[in-house]
Amino acid sequence: MTETTAQEYWEDFYRERDQVWTGKPNVLLVREAADLTPGTALDLGCGEGGDAIWLAERGWRVRAADVSAVALARxxxxxxxxxxxxxxxWERHDLAESFPEGSFDLVSAQFLHSPVAADGERDKILRLAAEAVAPGGVLIVVGHAGWPTWMTEPPSIEFPTIPGTLAALDLNPGEWQVETQEVVDREWPGPDGQEGRREDTVxxxxxxR
Structure with missing residues (x-):
């Protein structure tokens, strides 16, 4: 059986519907980036561009990267x-294989979860993301901490934790300062309107320097 590549998986994912996401920016990115002075930004796994557009509307110059050509075109x-x-x-990258060049005042990694990712792939990408942050700049990493409460039989997947992500980044404490490390519990309705909640890490x- 042929193994599905990240590019194949995400192209199929986006082709299934004319629009996958709402077009609105991720609320936790908005919370963390709203007070930042606009400069250059790198949006990793940009999807259909909701975050990149929100940043650009606020004066940022954005490099938006995704593996899916369909998502990038949208x-x-x-x-x-x-x-x-x-x-x-807009740049097409399988971030485990190639990474945007340059340094940025903001690097955003929102929900870098993939069912076809190899072991350690996310950690590698986040280390490259940290390397791309310019002195004085900010890295924002948001991820799911678990499944929505309305899922009765969720798959057995280990979600990244804040301590695990910090350990994977292995940042020099003399060069970096953690400004936010939080597990956020928020409303997360189901596809059929079910009430529910979900925890995310920020x-x-x-x-x-």
């Missing part, structure tokens, strides 16, 4: 419609 179309197409550069880390 993001570019939405950015043009929002009037910020000239502020975002890390905001500033590079001091």
């Amino acid at each position: 993001g570019a179309e939405h950015a043009t419609a929002a009037g910020v197409g000239d502020r975002i550069t 890390l905001r880390i500033r590079r001091l």
Whole structure:
């Protein structure tokens, strides 16, 4: 049986529907980035561009990266419609194989979960993300901490924890300062309108030098 690549999986994922996500930015990114001075930003796993467009509308110049050409094309179309197409550069990357070049005032890694990721792949990507943060810049990592409460028989998957993510990053404490490390419990309704909640982990880390 042929193993599905990340590119194949995510292209199929986005082709299944004309629009997968709401187009709104991730609320935890908004919470953590709203007070930052706009500069250059890298949006990893940008999907259809909701976060990148929100950042661009606030004055950021954004590099948006995703493995899916379908998602990137939709993001570019939405950015043009929002009037910020000239502020975002869209790049196709399988982040485990290639990574955007340069350094950035903000690097955003929102929900980098993949059912086809190899062991240690997320950790590798996050270390590259940290390397891409410019002195004085910020790394924001948000991830799921568990399944929604309405799932009665969820798959057995180990979600990343804040201590585990910090250990994987292995940051020099003399060069980095953790500004946010929090598990957030929030409403997460089901696809059929079920009431539910879900926990997410939030890390905001500033590079001091």
